């Protein structure tokens with residue numbers, strides 16, 4: 001319900017018509033090694049579809065730092081994860097993430113941001129922040145319904161692998177990027 005309300009009031013920042021399917025989140029999560037204590041940053045958690053899946057799999061000392069700007073989603077995420085010390089919700093844009101972490105301190109960045117609906121300067125600011133905080137062997141993992149930001153992503157991350165799932169509404173591509 002929160003998802004639909006946010007879609008109707010803020011389509012340009014939500015950029016989706018429904019939460020991601022389990023098929024998509026499996027493709028997003030499978031490139032991560034979750035057996036060790038890690039720090040994951042999540043850009044645009046929405047109602048927490050990926051966060052819920054991650055919390056079932058990460059270790060008790062791992063951490064998930066969420067960046068979300070939609071007030072309804074922020075409220076929902078804060079309520080949902082208030083008893084779990086592994087989750088911190090930052091109610092600011094992903095482009096600000098660079099201010100909160102040491103350079104090269106983050107293992108994985110999982111992003112559902114609607115890059116296709118954002119201006120190029122903001123896309124580059126976000127990708128630049130991601131690269132700055134990501135560890136040398138960390139991964140930036142992004143999904144998109146079309147590959148319209150392929151050139152921006154390749155510009156910042158020279159190594160990109162692609163995955164695709166039909167089983168999402170709409171079907172989606174996943175970029176798995178390294179520095």
Ligand SMILES: C[S@@+](CC[C@H](N)C(=O)[O-])C[C@H]1O[C@@H](n2cnc3c(N)ncnc32)[C@H](O)[C@@H]1O
Nearest residue numbers: 013016019020044045046068069070093094112
């Ligand atoms: C496609 S929804 C993702 C929802 C959820 N992760 C899923 O896959 O079901 C995109 C999310 O990105 C958020 N968003 C948009 N611009 C943002 C920004 N600059 N920083 C952080 N979050 C942003 C929106 O509010 C929305 O929750």
